[in-house]
Amino acid sequence: MIQGSIVALVTPMQEDGAIDDDSLRRLVDFHVENRSDALVAVGTTGESATLDEEEHCRLIRRMVEFAAGRIAVIAGTGANSTREAIDLTRCAHQAGADACLLVTPYYNKPTQEGLYRHHKAIAEAVPVPQILYNVPGRTACDMLPETVERLADVDNIVGIKEATGDLGRARDIMQRCGDRMVVYSGDDATAMELMLLGGKGNISVTANVAPAEMHELCAAAMAGDREQAASINDRLDILHRTLFLESNPIPVKWALYEMGMIPAGIRLPLTPLAEQHRETLRQALVQAGVLEIAG
16 A cells, blocks of 8 residues: 655646646656655645646646656545546546545535445446545535544545544544554644554645655654654644645645746636745745755
């Protein structure tokens, strides 16, 4: 099973919003070179909500192509329509993705029974390993531990990205599901503690700009080495905070642009990072050791 530092990768775009394949290839190579353990294509950080289905599938194919077996690719294929989620998951499976990440249906507020049936239907339709994704702060939908426990009995539902930042919630899921369900953090600020509890990795925004450091942090935390993990986490804490000065992925895309990794493009309704936040984020990148300022 995939574990470690899993990068919730941005989707690089030109200023007109067109997807930039050349920058995407460079990002994949960058993460291979810096020992990231896996990449998530077209997740929240990848602006999945602004891509149409054709772009979504094409981007997953490109990620798998550029990875070329050197690094695992997890495809974000969640939707608030079960049929659409099945179509996207099938597309990712056909493209050769190693697993799929499925956010809880957003906006339409299904019941817990609806969540169970939604994810079970996708798993039964497409035989690819699937990871649940619970992020109620963005979806207005909270998948409770009891529902996760029910879904752990579905053979190809293998994990959950818990992005609530609630360590008690993560512990509860681990106790309920045991080795039937891998738990990943979806919150950089609390990821170290979740992994020390037994979590198997972090699906990370910070790893976009500090991949080597996040790989080392995850390895130390999963090995139970609190001292080493905390030493790294202390250096990265400023990034965990400043990369959320505005809605993700606005700050991280600006940071990667500042680092010379991608063009400045981002799609409406998201907008470029506000001018008043730029120096704060720039100094955070410098303090974390991932950006040098000339002169």
